[in-house]
Amino acid sequence: MAAATPSDILLCLLILSLALGVLGDANPFRGVIIFIVFGLVMALSWTRLDAPDLALAEAALGAGVIGVLFLVALRKQGEKDVSLATQRLRLNSVTIISGLLLIVFIVYLGALGVFSAWKTPGKGLVEPVYESLHLTGVSNPVTAVILNYRAYDTFLEIGVLYLVMLSVFALQPDEKAKFTSTEQYDRMLRSYARGIVPFMVLAAGYLLWAGAFRPGGAFQAGAMLGGAGILLHLSRPAMLLDMRGLVARLSLVAGFFSFCILGILAMLYGFDFLQWPSHLAKHAILTVETASTLSIGLTLTGLYASVERKLISPAIFYSGEEDNP
Amino acid sequence: MTVALLYSITGFLLFLMGICGLIFRSSLIRRALALNITASGIFLFIVAQAYKGESALPDPVPHGLVLTGIVIGASATALMIYLIGVLRYVSPGDNDSGEEE
Numbered sequence: 001m002a003a004a005t006p007s008d009i010l011l012c013l014l015i016l017s018l019a020l021g022v023l024g025d026a027n028p029f030r031g032v033i034i035f036i037v038f039g040l041v042m043a044l045s046w047t048r049l050d051a052p053d054l055a056l057a058e059a060a061l062g063a064g065v066i067g068v069l070f071l072v073a074l075r076k077q078g079e080k081d082v083s084l085a086t087q088r089l090r091l092n093s094v095t096i097i098s099g100l101l102l103i104v105f106i107v108y109l110g111a112l113g114v115f116s117a118w119k120t121p122g123k124g125l126v127e128p129v130y131e132s133l134h135l136t137g138v139s140n141p142v143t144a145v146i147l148n149y150r151a152y153d154t155f156l157e158i159g160v161l162y163l164v165m166l167s168v169f170a171l172q173p174d175e176k177a178k179f180t181s182t183e184q185y186d187r188m189l190r191s192y193a194r195g196i197v198p199f200m201v202l203a204a205g206y207l208l209w210a211g212a213f214r215p216g217g218a219f220q221a222g223a224m225l226g227g228a229g230i231l232l233h234l235s236r237p238a239m240l241l242d243m244r245g246l247v248a249r250l251s252l253v254a255g256f257f258s259f260c261i262l263g264i265l266a267m268l269y270g271f272d273f274l275q276w277p278s279h280l281a282k283h284a285i286l287t288v289e290t291a292s293t294l295s296i297g298l299t300l301t302g303l304y305a306s307v308e309r310k311l312i313s314p315a316i317f318y319s320g321e322e323d324n325p
Numbered sequence: 326m327t328v329a330l331l332y333s334i335t336g337f338l339l340f341l342m343g344i345c346g347l348i349f350r351s352s353l354i355r356r357a358l359a360l361n362i363t364a365s366g367i368f369l370f371i372v373a374q375a376y377k378g379e380s381a382l383p384d385p386v387p388h389g390l391v392l393t394g395i396v397i398g399a400s401a402t403a404l405m406i407y408l409i410g411v412l413r414y415v416s417p418g419d420n421d422s423g424e425e426e
Contacts, residue, residue, distance in 0.1 A: 003328070004331040015335055016342070019343070019365075023346035023355070023358065038365075042365055049373060051375070051383065054391055057392055061399040065399060066402050069402065069403055070357070073409065074354065124384035124386065126377065126382055141382075141385035145385050146392060146393065149389075150389060153390075157396065160397055161396070161397070164401065165400075168407050171408075300400075306407060
């Protein structure tokens with residue numbers, strides 16, 4: 001096992017101090033900015049730990065999309081911070097007893113050997129994964145795990161993404177959002193978006209294709225596509241298609257449906273659900289990846305657009321009884 | 326100290342910090358941030374376990390799990406932020422700056 005170098009220790013200290021900044025800084029805006037930096041440093045540490053796929057996803061999602069969402073939430077929130085009316089944690093009999101019970105439980109787990117299990121360096125599943133990699137239709141082991149060995153997990157995950165989008169739909173008011181075209185949008189942003197969005201779409205396509213043999217794949221490509229969509233929404237909201245339109249709805253479920261349909265097709269030919277026959281695996285994976293990329297990109301864009309629209313037009317949420325401005 | 330151990334400990338500390346933030350901060354946005362830190366700690370722990378040294382290949386199965394975890398975490402955070410936005414307009418105690426209790 002490799003010994004930790006000083007740069008490793010520095011990176012870990014940086015991660016911990018940034019996390020402290022996110023949680024401890026008195027200014028919430030600064031906390032969010034530090035969170036974005038935290039995401040980028042996490043991407044660095046993924047690279048250090050030989051996980052470039054994760055670094056790509058973290059940089060695009062953890063630092064990019066989520067950071068932007070938090071910034072929007074803060075900007076629209078203004079001076080009023082939403083907080084639950086919680087009481088400070090106090091030392092009374094209940095908290096002391098639960099704390100003691102927790103300690104007893106942890107000691108019990110330690111006695112069972114739960115914590116020492118990971119100290120013995122097992123081989124993990126490295127060998128089984130690489131042994132049958134030639135049957136999976138792709139040569140990037142992470143893509144093989146996600147879309148072949150554990151395709152069932154990914155199928156459910158795409159389902160969760162769709163469920164999130166559905167819940168946001170369910171919470172939205174019925175009336176369609178009115179975009180006022182008189183609103184002035186930043187001209188610089190518009191020309192920037194005009195220049196960069198085609199390249200982002202191109203990069204998403206490349207990431208999708210490259211996922212078969214090097215770091216990349218549907219999630220990274222979807223995150224890139226989502227970023228492009230958010231940029232489009234920022235620069236010219238009216239241009240973005242309505243998320244309740246038929247095309248948009250079909251694209252949102254495309255990933256989930258492609259998994260369903262191909263899985264059932266596999267069953268019709270005598271395989272298990274989502275078990276790809278090895279000579280067709282490449283095509284099956286490419287199909288579900290393309291559909292999932294489209295769905296993920298559109299879901300991220302839709303989530304961003306919903307959050308922003310929701311926070312922009314608060315009036316539609318008043319039932320009319322109170323006349324707060 | 327090995328690389329895997331160092332990053333595992335960092336992940337564990339991140340997890341603890343996130344949980345503390347979740348308990349002790351009352352601002353909902355701060356709590357959403359704290360949940361994200363917690364998730365990052367768990368991911369770091371898992372991926373540190375997958376690291377097998379400079380020359381050896383890392384275990385791709387935990388990488389796959391964490392990759393899906395990052396995407397799910399991002400969409401869950403988006404839902405959280407949306408719900409925080411909804412809560413601003415429907416919670417009754419919000420207008421009088423949480424005076425009761």
